[in-house]
Amino acid sequence: MTGGIGCVQCGTRSNPCRCKVVGPTLGVLAFAVAAIVEWPVGAVVYLFRHTKGRRIMGHPSTVVYPKVSNSIPI
Template sequence: MAIPLCVQCGTRQNPCHCKIVGPTLGVVAFLITAVVEWPLGAALYCFRRQKARRLLHHPNRVVYPRVASAIPF
């Protein structure tokens, strides 16, 4: 069984110019927050659309970039 990895090449954050751990953990954090926030955002969309849109975009705009850039490997 293969372990899924995310690879980001061309970065200047480490000497090898490739990141594996940060983007992989970023995807895991993205999936965990999406499982929680997307159903809540869908239910909230009926009442407060702007708030729901921010909630639906939160994993992609905030969680993934912060986790992926926090780990330079």
């Protein structure tokens, strides 16, 4: 769930409170920064190599957000 201040992920078992706020919020911020850089690069690469361009454009959502969000347990 995304709110005005941050993101909240409830139902997780990574901490005793069963809710995460810091990890998902930083994950969204890292996703945005990576997307600003990688989406234009992926679009240019897509013109010549379709599969590689798609993989570059999907990198923020498949790698960056999950790694950042899961690395912070609160």
